[in-house]
Amino acid sequence: MQYVKSIGLNSNQQIGRGFNHPYDIAFSENNRIYVLNRMYPQSTDGIRVQICDFDDEWYGEFGHGPGDTNDKFLVPVCIGFNDEEKLYVTDESHHQIKIFDRDGSFIEAWGRNTSKITDLEAPSGICFDSAGNALVVQQFKGSILRISNDGNIVQTFGEPGSEPGALNLPWGICTDNKDNIYVADWRNDRIQKYDSVIPRKAGRRGPPKY
Structure with a gap:
């Protein structure tokens, strides 16, 4: 493996070109890079998602924070595109999943102070299965939500603990092919694998096989 290049610069700006504490990235189908700037507790005014490409072209930014409206961020954590090219952003302090189109226009939010998944708590990692469902980590509940693209919970699994299959402050999540x-599983110092059972009926609960 060989180094290729770096993109971006540390500008310490709250808006415009330059990254400031980049935290997560996602790629759109047109090969643009979406960079989540989370900032840090002493300096939160640069929270945003920036759009650029690998040739250092800059296409804008959106979701500036900190803010209390559904289209703003407070403590964003992870980002990812679903198969419809909608960008999902988890916000652990708003207890929300915020959804944007790839131009950065706000579509909707799920979680607290919305009409869907109102008991969502501290979402962190997010990824997607082959059926287009979002898999979202609830770090403090020690559980994973499988959510359809219309915002219905398809499945919930995991519980707090240290036994096999249980979770203690989980964070990142991904799927294989x-x-x-x-x-x-952060506090348990391990990576856990669950099987590929994808329920098709909204509202079904119960774990995949550990």
Whole structure:
């Protein structure tokens, strides 16, 4: 593996070109890069998502924070595109998943102070299965939500604890090409794998096989 290049610069700006504490990235189908700037507790005014490409072209930014409206961020954590090119952003302090189109226009939010998944708590990692459902980590509940693209909970699994299959402050999540699920179980110092069972009926609860 060889180094290729770096993009971006540390500008310490609250708006405009230059990254300031980039935290997560996602790629759109047209190869643009979406960079989540989370900032840090002493300086939160530069929270935003920036759009650029690998040739250092800059296309704008959106979701400036900190802010209390559904289209703003407070403590954003992870970002990812679904198969409809909608960008999902988890915000652990708003207890929301915020959804934008790839131009940065706000579409909707799920979680607290919305009409869907109102008991969502501290979402962190997010990824998508082959059916287009979002898999979202609830770090403090020690659980994973599988959510359809219209905002219905398809499945909930995981519980707090240290036994196999239980979770203690989980964070990152991803799937492989067989839809197996991998969760970074932070406080338990391990990676856990769950099988690829995808329920088709909204509202079904119960874990995949650990």
